[in-house]
Amino acid sequence: MEQEPQISSEEHFRRSHRIIKFLASGSNGSCHLTIARDDLDRIRTAYQCHGSRDKLCSNLRECLVVVKFYTPHSLDGFDLENEVALLEMPVLRHKPQITSLINFFREDTCQWMTMEYVPGSTLTALVKNCYQHIHLGLQWHIALQIANALLLFHWGITDSEDMTPHSKHYPKLTYMDMHGGKFLLGFDVVLSDFGRSWEYDESRPHDPDTPGRFRACRRQDYEKLGCMMQKIFVTTKVGKVNSICKHCGCSTCRACPDFNCKGCFRVASGPSVRPQLSVEERQFLSWAKKLRRSVAETEEDLAALLKQFTDVARTQQRWDVPLIMPSEI
Structure with a gap:
């Protein structure tokens, strides 16, 4: 047959x-x-x-x-x-x-x-297409929602105020694919696409370096959160750059990973300048830097850092700020 x-x-x-x-x-x-x-x-x-x-x-x-x-x-x-x-x-x-x-x-x-289906846009599209300054309170809100999504995925924590894990038997998960295209902007910020996520199983035979690799990968998820916070702020604060940065060579992201890079703030109508920042803006960038350069080696250290971050973000966030992003449909 x-x-x-x-x-x-x-x-x-x-x-x-x-x-x-x-x-x-x-x-x-x-x-x-x-x-x-x-x-x-x-x-x-x-x-x-x-x-x-x-x-x-x-x-x-x-x-x-x-x-x-x-x-x-x-x-x-x-x-x-x-x-x-x-x-x-x-x-x-x-x-x-x-x-x-x-x-x-x-x-x-x-x-x-x-x-x-989450109608709306992605974080990448927001950074790419929004040429007006995004209210700092809304930036805090987006960052807090991303952190809450990662807390839920990593530890099963549904309430970031008490940081209580779901249970001691919750699997050890890491996301491993953090970038703006994976965050959907609907009524909430929604985490999507788990094709590269993986679970560390302590009961299986493993390479001696695996536990350290797992901790590094989980920490990397939050380092990428800091990078995205910085990118949202720099791009919407300064606008598009019109040339490749002579300092770091970045051309595709339109926002230098290091906010101190003057070359990335070249705009169409003037020389390279470092924009004046308010106290609140410096606080936002300071937390982005803390996450991006985190040295937390243990789960407890990382949890403590995230607890501090979510506490601050809840007091600074605003979600009632109008932001019109055209829906795809």
């Missing part, structure tokens, strides 16, 4: 869903906005009978989901199984800081997973 030809993940998925548009891609896969064909038919029928255009758009938005297809080199299933296992952990399910898993499929060459 002849075997049926193998189909790709996308071909299999299109049998039950309609893909609307491409959203993003990375080393392990690509994400697309989609809607189930059954939902689409149901909404279309209701609209043709007695619906309004506004109701139609509202119903369509409620049914939108994001599908992730994995690249061919990931078809061994590890990336999918790893992500699904993390998102199905009870402490992470249906939390506003973490993208919610809806469904997944894995069979031979077909593997995909669907997640909630």
Whole structure:
């Protein structure tokens, strides 16, 4: 008997869903906005009978989901199984800081997973497209929400005020893929894409360097948070640079990793200058530097640093500041 030809993940998925548009891609896969064909038919029928255009758009938005297809080199299933296992952990399910898993499929060459759709933008798009100064209170709010998402993921901490871990049996997790494109700006800042995240299992035989590597990787997540804080501030405070920085050579990020670099503040209408900073702005950058250059070697030291940071951020944040970012849909 002849075997049926193998189909790709996308071909299999299109049998039950309609893909609307491409959203993003990375080393392990690509994400697309989609809607189930059954939902689409149901909404279309209701609209043709007695619906309004506004109701139609509202119903369509409620049914939108994001599908992730994995690249061919990931078809061994590890990336999918790893992500699904993390998102199905009870402490992470249906939390506003973490993208919610809806469904997944894995069979031979077909593997995909669907997640909630967060309308809005990403932190990268905010830094790239916003040429006005972002209120410092809103920058604190974004940084605090990112820290809370990492606290939930790393330790199962749902309330950063008391910093109580979920339980002593909570797995040792590290995110390992911190950059602005992984943070979705909806009503909250939502952490997404756990394809590179991994768990350190102390019960398994391991290389002697693994515990140290795990601590370094977890600390690196918070160092990257400090870098993102600094990048948001510098880019929106100063604006776009019009040339490559002669001091550090950066050209793509548009904001030097070191705020003391004068060359990165060259604007179109004047020489390189260091902008004047208020006391509050210096406090924000000081905390970005503390996180970016953290020397915490133990989990206790890192937790103490984060406790101090979240305490300060809660007093400085503002979320009622208007910021208009066009939705993708």
